Amino acid sequence: MNALTIKALAFAAILIIATIAVVTSLDIDIMGDFVYAVTMGGAIAIAVITAFVTTKYINQMKTDTPSGDLADENWDGIGEYENELPSGWAYAFLATFLWSMWYGFLGYPTNAYSQIGEYNEEVLAYNEKFESLHKNADAATLLEMGESIYLVQCAPCHGNTGDGLSGKAQDFTGRMTKEQVLYVINNGSNQLGYPMGMMPPGMAAGKDAEDIATYVAGGMQGEKPASFAACASCHGEDGKGMNGMAPNLAQYDDTLMTLVLEKGKKGVIGTMPSFKDRLTPVQQKAMTVYIQSLSN
Amino acid sequence: MFFHWLEKNPFFFAAGISIVISFAGLLEIVPNFAEAARPLVDLKPRTVLQLAGKNVYKKDNCISCHSQMIRPFKSETDRYGAYSLSGEYVYDRPFLWGSKRTGPDLHRVGNYRTTDWHENHMWDPPAIVPGSIMPAYKHQFTNLADIETAYAEAVTVKNAFNTPYGPEFKGTRAAWEAHKPKVLEEAKRIADDMKNKDIKEAVARGEVPEVVALIAYLNSLK
Numbered sequence: 001m002n003a004l005t006i007k008a009l010a011f012a013a014i015l016i017i018a019t020i021a022v023v024t025s026l027d028i029d030i031m032g033d034f035v036y037a038v039t040m041g042g043a044i045a046i047a048v049i050t051a052f053v054t055t056k057y058i059n060q061m062k063t064d065t066p067s068g069d070l071a072d073e074n075w076d077g078i079g080e081y082e083n084e085l086p087s088g089w090a091y092a093f094l095a096t097f098l099w100s101m102w103y104g105f106l107g108y109p110t111n112a113y114s115q116i117g118e119y120n121e122e123v124l125a126y127n128e129k130f131e132s133l134h135k136n137a138d139a140a141t142l143l144e145m146g147e148s149i150y151l152v153q154c155a156p157c158h159g160n161t162g163d164g165l166s167g168k169a170q171d172f173t174g175r176m177t178k179e180q181v182l183y184v185i186n187n188g189s190n191q192l193g194y195p196m197g198m199m200p201p202g203m204a205a206g207k208d209a210e211d212i213a214t215y216v217a218g219g220m221q222g223e224k225p226a227s228f229a230a231c232a233s234c235h236g237e238d239g240k241g242m243n244g245m246a247p248n249l250a251q252y253d254d255t256l257m258t259l260v261l262e263k264g265k266k267g268v269i270g271t272m273p274s275f276k277d278r279l280t281p282v283q284q285k286a287m288t289v290y291i292q293s294l295s296n
Numbered sequence: 297m298f299f300h301w302l303e304k305n306p307f308f309f310a311a312g313i314s315i316v317i318s319f320a321g322l323l324e325i326v327p328n329f330a331e332a333a334r335p336l337v338d339l340k341p342r343t344v345l346q347l348a349g350k351n352v353y354k355k356d357n358c359i360s361c362h363s364q365m366i367r368p369f370k371s372e373t374d375r376y377g378a379y380s381l382s383g384e385y386v387y388d389r390p391f392l393w394g395s396k397r398t399g400p401d402l403h404r405v406g407n408y409r410t411t412d413w414h415e416n417h418m419w420d421p422p423a424i425v426p427g428s429i430m431p432a433y434k435h436q437f438t439n440l441a442d443i444e445t446a447y448a449e450a451v452t453v454k455n456a457f458n459t460p461y462g463p464e465f466k467g468t469r470a471a472w473e474a475h476k477p478k479v480l481e482e483a484k485r486i487a488d489d490m491k492n493k494d495i496k497e498a499v500a501r502g503e504v505p506e507v508v509a510l511i512a513y514l515n516s517l518k
Contacts, residue, residue: 126370152375156425165424168412270411273410278377278408
């Protein structure tokens with residue numbers, strides 16, 4: 001070991017000590033964390049290896065004499081020895097070449113990045129997480145979820161408070177207005193596909209229709225008009241649609257919500273588009289809970 | 297040798313490099329592009345009324361606040377519907393992707409808004425969407441849409457780009473007069489869903505207010 005090696009190692013030691021000093025002064029516990037320890041080990045290795053490699057080549061430059069065969073060509077008098085290709089360099093080149101073949105013909109074509117693919121994976125993962133998280137959601141969660149869906153999907157037409165923006169859309173604070181009931185009585189309805197089938201136009205007329213409309217719009221309160229018998233045969237005595245056989249005239253029940261969201265609705269106010277496949281089953285349940293909360 | 301000459305002539309060297317790089321680009325980009333730019337199965341070109349509405353959309357500069365391009369991110373598809381495909385735009389000349397969303401994206405607005413909503417909204421946006429900064433477009437209720445130019449546009453793209461309009465689309469006055477009732481019939485279907493009396497009367501007279509054409513166009517964005 002000559003003087004140069006000792007100097008180089010001393011320099012490396014100073015570097016290492018300085019590094020440790022700075023890191024310690026920053027209140028970092030080097031041995032307390034695996035990554036810190038590996039990083040510091042790497043830094044020490046680099047400093048020591050650099051010291052040895054540098055001394056080796058400096059010594060070689062001082063003592064080496066030229067030997068071997070010169071190549072034929074020279075550049076303005078500067079020649080070149082016919083040395084073997086360094087083996088490490090040659091293997092690295094070969095490895096790069098093989099890798100490029102693999103990447104070009106197999107790696108990239110079979111594993112290319114796709115924006116749509118990433119989107120599909122993201123949606124799939126999210127939906128699974130969402131479904132498992134809310135499988136047994138309680139009422140409060142559903143109400144909150146329903147409100148946030150409502151504000152994005154429904155509020156642009158039905159208003160932030162669900163009041164239908166003074167007659168521009170269905171008013172969720174009540175079930176039906178007198179005008180709506182009269183319109184259905186006069187025009188019939190067959191949009192939602194209830195098991196009872198089509199409601200023909202003109203089930204009641206004149207004063208009878210007026211009475212029914214007032215009664216239904218009033219939320220089935222007060223005295224039931226005799227003419228309501230025409231409605232009761234399908235919608236039930238209480239107007240609740242006989243468990244999903246016909247539309248519920250008193251509440252926004254599950255069946256009504258599901259069918260309207262799926263098929264949309266056209267009425268005296270205007271047209272509502274279908275929201276088929278836009279909501280998951282859990283979200284749809286949440287919507288029902290929220291809409292029901294608006295009319296209570 | 298040839299490369300000695302090339303090394304001494306930087307201009308031709310640069311030109312050569314450009315050719316080599318463009319060739320690689322051509323090989324990578326063009327096949328993808330040709331595949332993606334084909335029309336979707338069952339894609340129909342816009343009707344004359346919808347084209348007239350598209351011209352209203354351009355004239356009133358909806359594009360400066362609304363995009364028509366849903367990107368494949370969950371946050372976007374949750375709100376606007378399925379992400380856009382390039383094959384959906386092939387008959388749009390020009391496409392109206394837009395680059396700024398002051399308002400929402402409109403590429404699938406026909407799926408979740410209806411004629412009566414648009415009628416109320418174009419008349420007074422803040423009354424429908426509280427806090428909306430969109431201005432009212434009341435002039436669209438009185439200005440008339442130029443359906444004749446829209447028809448000419450349809451004939452032009454049919455002749456120039458082979459857009460699949462039917463054989464009845466010809467560049468003659470007689471062909472237009474024969475087609476006009478179809479446009480008015482479509483306008484009437486829109487007007488039937490509207491509440492504004494003036495609009496209904498105008499359409500019954502054979503005029504097409506801008507808002508009717510625009511709604512036809514917006515409803516066709518699905």
